[in-house]
Amino acid sequence: MEMDGPGGFETEFNREVREHGVTDRAVALFQDLVLSAYRSRGRRLPWRETADPYAILVSEVMLQQTQVDRVVPKYRAFLERFPDFKTLASASLADLLSVWQGLGYNRRAIALHRTAQRVVAEFGGQLPRDVATLCLLPGIGKATASAIAAYAFNEPVVYIETNIRRVFLHFFFRDRSGVTDREIEPLVSRTLHTENPREWYNALMDLGTALASSTTNPNRRSASYTRQARFEGSDRQVRGRILRCVLAEGEVMESELSPMVGVERQRIERAIAALEREGFIRRCGNRIALERGDTEYRA
DSSP states (O other), rough: OOOOOOTTTHHHHHHHHHHHSSOOOHHHHHHHHHHHHHHHHOOOOOOGGGGOHHHHHHHHHHHTSOOOOOHHHEEEEEEEHHOOOHHHTSSSSHHHHHHHHTTTTTTHHHHHHHHHHHHHHTTTTTTOHHHHHHEEEOOOHHHHHHHHHHHOOOOOOOOOHHHHHHHHHHHHHHTTTOOOOOHHHHHHHHHOOOOOOHHHHHHHHHHHHHHHHHSGGGGGBBBBBOOOOTTTHHHHHHHHHHHHHHHSEEEEGGGGGGHHHOHHHHHHHHHHHHHTTTTSEEEEEEEEEEEOGGGOOOO
16 A cells, blocks of 8 residues: 655655644644545455444454454354344354354454343343443453444544554654554544544554555554464464364363374363363363353343
């Protein structure tokens, strides 16, 4: 997404900020730059074609720590199988995880499941629209709650996530490192396009994605920057393999898991303990099966 060049928006914006600071004119130039790029080359994504709060919630949970290309087919399959809060709330954990397989971070599936149950039981099947209440639901932090408020309800909320952070570091903190979100947030607030927050944040997300591939990642200059832990060979991968075995077999013997998963028994024991704490599995002697308990909802 090339925006610079003689007389281009970015050149003019840079000159304004360099000579006069973040003026009203600089804000207007920034908004024009972001929205023009989006309106000419914005990505078509299935969750951008709906304002259904349930569908938006599903997309935001799936997009946590997972790339868009991996999410799109899973999102479509998930909505086909679980089209609304009531259907998801009443689903078995086995059905839920069978659709979720391949996305990773399986605890998100349980959080989404429990959120659906609470929305049905406490809110009459209607997702709350205010950020504070959304934050009380399982697995939903402030950034996810704010994203839901913006995309599902077009609320002019202020929030920062990795792509948004990348945009503001690139444009407003070119010569700085160790930049905190506390420094970025006032700029996110000041530049917010309040007429259509949904479109504005979609535009920022696309621009942030483009910057990730066209420049040295600006997020490296963030005070909160950390490299994502390697998945191959990780305990997270082992837990995923164990879950796949249990889903495929219905019930497995703990003593058989080491050769099935391909790691030593000590790691198997550690992974099983973690899965049990997180509510995925239950043990009965040497047998391992999917948890039932309060993860299963009855209308």
